[in-house]
Amino acid sequence: MSARARTSGRLVTTVAALVLALPALAACSGDDGGGGGADDGPTPEEALAVAATTLAETSGVDLTLSTPTLPDGVSGITRAVGTITDAPAFDGSITVVFAGQTVDVPVIAVGKTVHAQLPFTPGWNVVNPKEYGAPNPANLIGEKGFAGLLGLTESLEAGDSVRGGADNSEILTTYTGTVPGTAMKAIIPSSSGDTFDVEWQVTDEGELRKATLTGVFYPRAEPMTYTVDFADYGIDKDITAP
Numbered sequence: 609m610s611a612r613a614r615t616s617g618r619l620v621t622t623v624a625a626l627v628l629a630l631p632a633l634a635a636c637s638g639d640d641g642g643g644g645g646a647d648d649g650p651t652p653e654e655a656l657a658v659a660a661t662t663l664a665e666t667s668g669v670d671l672t673l674s675t676p677t678l679p680d681g682v683s684g685i686t687r688a689v690g691t692i693t694d695a696p697a698f699d700g701s702i703t704v705v706f707a708g709q710t711v712d713v714p715v716i717a718v719g720k721t722v723h724a725q726l727p728f729t730p731g732w733n734v735v736n737p738k739e740y741g742a743p744n745p746a747n748l749i750g751e752k753g754f755a756g757l758l759g760l761t762e763s764l765e766a767g768d769s770v771r772g773g774a775d776n777s778e779i780l781t782t783y784t785g786t787v788p789g790t791a792m793k794a795i796i797p798s799s800s801g802d803t804f805d806v807e808w809q810v811t812d813e814g815e816l817r818k819a820t821l822t823g824v825f826y827p828r829a830e831p832m833t834y835t836v837d838f839a840d841y842g843i844d845k846d847i848t849a850p
Contacts, residue, residue: 652764652783658814664755668693668843671700671748673836678705679829684741684798690715697847698745706740717746718849732850738797741826752794754819754836761785761806772809773817780809780817792823796834800827815841 650658663669673688683706690700698717702724703710714725716732722744723732737744747753767782784807792799804823811817819836826832 652766655810656758656761659810659816660755660758662814663749663816666841668845669841670839673834675834682826682829684826688745691843691845692749693845693847696746696750699847702742704740716850717744723850741798743797757787757791760787760791779812783808796825798826800824
């Protein structure tokens with residue numbers, strides 16, 4: 609065989625070996641380079657820390673807290689809808705079941721003072737929301753509310769990422785865990801369970817979009833679930849006392 613033929617044969621063999629080696633080289637590069645894999649994302653703790661900071665630092669957000677029903681014989685809150693700002697302040701309404709009656713109560717809270725338009729009572733009155741099983745709604749997004757609760761979540765696990773939000777334009781990742789019963793009192797003052805199961809849905813931008821809270825919220829009652837939705841981060845609204 610001529611020298612030229614031997615050289616050509618070795619070239620073909622070398623090229624073939626390189627082609628066969630490419631998949632293995634790519635796999636090794638992916639393993640060692642740390643580039644772009646799912647493992648490069650934030651840990652559940654890091655994701656909730658970002659969500660807590662984003663919520664605590666927003667100028668305002670729309671919040672809806674709800675439950676389909678309360679346990680029999682329980683007086684408490686079934687729904688709260690309104691805008692919360694970083695003043696802190698709240699402008700919206702709270703639906704309570706009290707003495708067997710379901711009542712929608714317009715509420716404006718500024719700082720520590722909560723004003724409500726009570727049924728059969730003219731004008732606005734300063735109230736203690738704990739008497740109705742409700743929190744001060746002005747505090748629901750700060751360190752005394754959901755921002756603080758996010759940071760107290762234990763036994764965290766990340767779930768699947770799904771599309772959601774307006775027009776399914778957001779990527780939401782679910783995180784599950786538990787929070788101490790003492791911490792849940794900031795959300796529902798009558799909370800009686802030792803621990804509560806929580807599920808957080810967080811966007812890729814670090815916004816808490818939905819919270820699902822399950823446990824014993826009222827003394828001597830069965831476990832139940834509250835769902836809380838957060839929307840329109842960055843609202844700028846001047847809320848003043850009536």
